[in-house]
Amino acid sequence: MLGLLGPLRSRLVIGLLALSLGLLSGMGQSWAVKPDEILKNPVLEARARDISSRLRCLVCQNQSIDDSNADLARDLRLLVRERLKKGDSNTEVMDFLVARYGEFVLLKPTFSLHNLVLWLTPLIGLLGGGILALRYMRGVGKEQAGAAELTAAEHERLNRLLKDSD
Amino acid sequence: MNGQRFEEPAAAVIIEIGHFALMLALAVAMVQMIMPFWGARVGDYGLMRIAEPAALAQFGLICISFMALIYAYVTSDFSVLNVFQNSHSTKPLIYRISGVWGNHEGSMILWVLILALFGAFVALFGRSLPQRLRSDVLAVQASIGVAFLLYIIFASNPFLRLVPAPLDGRGLNPILQDPALAFHPPFLYTGYVGFSMAFSFSIAALVEGRIDAAWARWVRPWTLLAWMCLTLGIAMGSWWAYYELGWGGWWFWDPVENASFMPWLAGTALLHSAVVMEKREALKVWTLLLAILAFSLSLMGTFLVRSGVLSSVHAFAVDPARGTFILAIMVIFIGGSLTLFAMRAKELRQGGMFAPISREGGLVLNNLLLTVACATVLVGTLQPLAAEMFGLKISVGAPYFNMTFVPLMIPLLLAIPYGPFLAWKRGDFVGASQRLMAAAVIALLLIVAVFAVVQHGPWLAPFGLALGLWVIGGAVSEWAFRVRLFKASLHENLRRARNLPRSVYGTTVAHCGMGVLVIGIVATTAWRSEVVTTVKPGESVAIAGYDMKFIGVFPGRGPNYQEQVGRFDVSKGGTKVLSLFPAKRIYDAPRQATNEAGIYPSLTGDLYVVLGDHLKNGGYALRAYFNPMVRFIWIGTLIMFLGGGLSLSDRRLRIGAPKPARKPRNAVPAE
Numbered sequence: 001m002l003g004l005l006g007p008l009r010s011r012l013v014i015g016l017l018a019l020s021l022g023l024l025s026g027m028g029q030s031w032a033v034k035p036d037e038i039l040k041n042p043v044l045e046a047r048a049r050d051i052s053s054r055l056r057c058l059v060c061q062n063q064s065i066d067d068s069n070a071d072l073a074r075d076l077r078l079l080v081r082e083r084l085k086k087g088d089s090n091t092e093v094m095d096f097l098v099a100r101y102g103e104f105v106l107l108k109p110t111f112s113l114h115n116l117v118l119w120l121t122p123l124i125g126l127l128g129g130g131i132l133a134l135r136y137m138r139g140v141g142k143e144q145a146g147a148a149e150l151t152a153a154e155h156e157r158l159n160r161l162l163k164d165s166d
Numbered sequence: 167m168n169g170q171r172f173e174e175p176a177a178a179v180i181i182e183i184g185h186f187a188l189m190l191a192l193a194v195a196m197v198q199m200i201m202p203f204w205g206a207r208v209g210d211y212g213l214m215r216i217a218e219p220a221a222l223a224q225f226g227l228i229c230i231s232f233m234a235l236i237y238a239y240v241t242s243d244f245s246v247l248n249v250f251q252n253s254h255s256t257k258p259l260i261y262r263i264s265g266v267w268g269n270h271e272g273s274m275i276l277w278v279l280i281l282a283l284f285g286a287f288v289a290l291f292g293r294s295l296p297q298r299l300r301s302d303v304l305a306v307q308a309s310i311g312v313a314f315l316l317y318i319i320f321a322s323n324p325f326l327r328l329v330p331a332p333l334d335g336r337g338l339n340p341i342l343q344d345p346a347l348a349f350h351p352p353f354l355y356t357g358y359v360g361f362s363m364a365f366s367f368s369i370a371a372l373v374e375g376r377i378d379a380a381w382a383r384w385v386r387p388w389t390l391l392a393w394m395c396l397t398l399g400i401a402m403g404s405w406w407a408y409y410e411l412g413w414g415g416w417w418f419w420d421p422v423e424n425a426s427f428m429p430w431l432a433g434t435a436l437l438h439s440a441v442v443m444e445k446r447e448a449l450k451v452w453t454l455l456l457a458i459l460a461f462s463l464s465l466m467g468t469f470l471v472r473s474g475v476l477s478s479v480h481a482f483a484v485d486p487a488r489g490t491f492i493l494a495i496m497v498i499f500i501g502g503s504l505t506l507f508a509m510r511a512k513e514l515r516q517g518g519m520f521a522p523i524s525r526e527g528g529l530v531l532n533n534l535l536l537t538v539a540c541a542t543v544l545v546g547t548l549q550p551l552a553a554e555m556f557g558l559k560i561s562v563g564a565p566y567f568n569m570t571f572v573p574l575m576i577p578l579l580l581a582i583p584y585g586p587f588l589a590w591k592r593g594d595f596v597g598a599s600q601r602l603m604a605a606a607v608i609a610l611l612l613i614v615a616v617f618a619v620v621q622h623g624p625w626l627a628p629f630g631l632a633l634g635l636w637v638i639g640g641a642v643s644e645w646a647f648r649v650r651l652f653k654a655s656l657h658e659n660l661r662r663a664r665n666l667p668r669s670v671y672g673t674t675v676a677h678c679g680m681g682v683l684v685i686g687i688v689a690t691t692a693w694r695s696e697v698v699t700t701v702k703p704g705e706s707v708a709i710a711g712y713d714m715k716f717i718g719v720f721p722g723r724g725p726n727y728q729e730q731v732g733r734f735d736v737s738k739g740g741t742k743v744l745s746l747f748p749a750k751r752i753y754d755a756p757r758q759a760t761n762e763a764g765i766y767p768s769l770t771g772d773l774y775v776v777l778g779d780h781l782k783n784g785g786y787a788l789r790a791y792f793n794p795m796v797r798f799i800w801i802g803t804l805i806m807f808l809g810g811g812l813s814l815s816d817r818r819l820r821i822g823a824p825k826p827a828r829k830p831r832n833a834v835p836a837e
Contacts, residue, residue, distance in 0.1 A: 034778065035700045035787050056561045062420055064563065069412075107563030109549070114558055121545045122570045125538035133530050137522055 032069050039081050048081045051093055056107045064107055181246055184234020185325035191227035192315040194220050198308035202301035214297050217304035218289035225286035228279045235275060235324055239266050245331030248272060248324040254337035256726045256754060264348030270472055271324035273351060278314050280359040302370035310362055313495045321488050340753035341760050346406040350399055357396025358429045358464035363388040364436060365461035368454045369503055372510040377450050382443035387814060389440060393433045394810035400426050401803035412761040414774050414791050416799060419567045424547045425467030431540040432460040435533045442529050446518045446590055451511050452533060458507060462500040469496050524593040528585040535578040542570045579633050582677055583640020601647055605639025623692045630688030637681035641674045672813025679805030686798025693794045702785040710792035712773055713737050727753040732777045736766060748777040772796050
């Protein structure tokens with residue numbers, strides 16, 4: 001497929017690489033980051049924004065620290081940037097925050113046992129519902145087919161009636 | 167207009183009349199709940215016929231009650247506790263009126279008003295329904311009314327008095343003082359309270375043990391009306407959040423938003439299921455269940471928002487005791503209806519069969535995906551609450567919903583154009599695909615064009631755009647096929663176009679609206695750009711091809727607030743476009759600060775500017791965004807609303823609106 005694009009290919013690849021970061025930060029637009037928090041290093045800043053979009057503001061309902069104007073959100077944003085400057089990887093920063101504040105700080109629930117119902121519902125719902133739907137459609141068909149079949153006695157009666165009406 | 171220090175007798179009486187009317191409404195509702203139901207069981211027409219006048223009386227009484235409350239707010243009667251808590255004499259008139267439903271107690275009156283309104287509709291327009299069914303439906307509707315009227319009168323009474331009357335009120339939260347927000351609750355309530363009608367019909371059908379195409383034909387208009395209003399209500403809420411909350415976001419998967427979205431998903435599935443029931447007498451059980459679910463979700467939403475279980479920018483601050491009352495109502499109605507369903511559903515005769523590839527099959531797929539999506543949102547919303555009961559604190563936010571909800575919508579969007587092209591009972595997939603070829607080609611061309619033109623952003627975005635265009639193309643293709651576009655003369659095309667039933671136009675328009683919505687969502691999510699910086703007066707900021715020159719910040723004054731207004735002169739390519747005035751306001755009562763964004767809307771995208779803090783060096787913090795095509799989101803929902811309206815206006819779908827017989831032109835005596 002990339003071959004078809006010819007001259008656009010290199011642009012596409014560069015676009016993909018450079019702005020896969022853009023993708024991530026595009027997904028996590030910040031509405032609350034203040035100018036004095038922004039790191040000088042754009043790569044680090046992009047990572048900070050990506051991580052922030054996945055962290056919950058602890059005193060808000062479901063807002064990320066990127067979206068919230070709360071003071072605690074600002075503290076957490078600064079903390080994330082601090083850890084990044086110290087050289088932590090993305091995972092290490094997240095782990096550090098989870099160690100401090102618990103799973104509550106993660107906006108995406110972990111893939112652990114107590115979150116099973118969250119991740120299984122869509123899958124099981126689709127599969128289960130699909131199976132039920134197919135069985136329903138086949139079941140209705142059978143019911144109709146069954147109703148349509150005549151017993152031998154009914155066949156006899158039908159023939160007699162037809163003969164009588166001639 | 168200051169608060170009245172001496173109670174004028176007229177004002178005092180009006181409030182008490184309102185209070186009394188509410189209690190009378192409760193009494194009427196109790197009668198309406200018991201007598202017609204009993205009459206329907208024993209076949210007593212006299213008892214059954216109590217239902218209609220009772221329903222009309224109930225509506226009239228609650229109307230009086232509601233208007234008394236409005237009167238109290240408009241005249242700023244602070245002897246009423248509710249008015250004191252939520253209003254202020256300096257509030258503009260329109261917000262004094264909308265303040266009636268801007269708080270918990272007042273909004274519950276609106277809730278029961280709409281409940282009674284739908285009951286009155288059935289009483290007035292339901293003449294062609296069999297009496298027994300009508301009586302059963304009104305009895306169930308009344309039972310819901312009884313439950314909530316009891317709740318209001320004993321646990322959330324807006325008519326409580328304060329003696330002595332204070333001079334002024336505490337005021338309405340300033341971010342709620344907004345025209346869009348003022349009218350968002352009535353639409354929202356007409357939506358999910360409107361689903362009570364489908365619920366009542368379902369319970370009545372289960373009790374009677376029979377359900378048929380005529381039932382579905384009856385339920386459809388009310389469900390459609392409720393769905394339309396819910397769509398608009400949710401859209402208005404989203405639009406308001408976008409420009410008011412200063413975040414520029416338009417959907418947050420906030421539990422309160424989810425609480426209104428879930429009934430919408432179930433309601434959409436219900437609408438489509440009712441279509442199948444009406445045309446083919448199939449999917450009866452599923453339609454019934456969806457009707458019960460849609461209203462159950464509405465009840466659950468009501469509970470979530472008011473129980474204090476959630477704290478949210480939306481939620482009413484209510485104490486837990488009231489929450490327990492609603493929880494009890496929920497358990498009774500949801501538990502009762504589902505139990506009844508489990509017991510009686512098998513008695514309903516199954517309808518026509520159909521092949522998996524058929525319009526019915528397509529609608530089954532539609533129902534399945536919408537129901538699973540609804541279940542996912544439900545689990546995502548409730549899981550944190552459930553986990554907390556076990557001592558675990560977890561969060562379920564946007565990342566979860568984006569990962570689960572979006573993939574469910576993709577096959578749905580792919581399937582939408584196929585639906586109308588597949589025949590009932592047995593459809594031709596290949597034939598349908600051929601007719602959709604044009605739409606598919608246009609969508610693919612779009613993908614290529616976007617990749618060529620736009621060099622940044624997520625690579626999945628063009629596919630998302632194409633998906634939206636595919637849905638629009640599919641809807642237009644179907645219309646083109648029906649009018650034989652390019653295959654017959656223009657005259658023939660026009661003739662056919664004129665004779666197409668309105669419900670067909672309704673479907674086409676509504677599906678187009680869906681496509682437009684998808685395009686808006688994809689474009690704004692994928693290609694938003696932002697600039698976060700500081701500016702001093704005289705400096706310029708560049709974003710998305712625009713150049714914004716910061717002139718300065720000037721003080722101003724509004725009816726009940728003071729503000730600092732920033733001025734930005736926006737130009738593009740050297741020519742000035744307009745000036746934007748983002749502002750920071752401080753309201754008088756209660757003393758709260760808000761941030762008003764400066765927005766330059768256009769179809770290609772919104773320029774969105776938010777003024778930040780005043781910095782020590784004389785500059786200001788600034789956030790500027792460009793949101794591509796974000797208006798498409800609300801335009802799309804408006805188009806869906808209009809599509810629903812077109813479908814609703816189709817007379818064929820409304821029993822009880824008989825066409826008057828026309829005189830035959832040349833009557834010739836039979837020989």
